[in-house]
Amino acid sequence: MDAPILSISGLRAVFRIAGRDIAAVQDVDLVIGSGETVALVGESGSGKSVTSLSIIGL
Numbered sequence: 001m002d003a004p005i006l007s008i009s010g011l012r013a014v015f016r017i018a019g020r021d022i023a024a025v026q027d028v029d030l031v032i033g034s035g036e037t038v039a040l041v042g043e044s045g046s047g048k049s050v051t052s053l054s055i056i057g058l
Contacts, residue, residue, distance in 0.1 A: 006032040006055070013047070013054045024050045 011028035014021045025047040032038050040048050 002034050004031045005034050006030065008055065011051065011054060013050045025054065 008028060008030040011025060011030070012023065013025040014023050016022075028047075028051055040052060042048050
């Protein structure tokens with residue numbers, strides 16, 4: 001198998017709101033190989049956008 005083009009282990013995104021840490025995303029693991037098609041799906045508010053933005057560094 002070729003090396004993955006993206007490998008993430010334990011992704012966590014935290015926002016500080018009113019002096020409290022709010023975990024928007026916790027312990028996300030993801031491995032994507034070359035040529036794979038991946039869809040990130042979930043309910044509203046489940047962290048899809050935060051996960052995606054964290055991956056690209058925004």
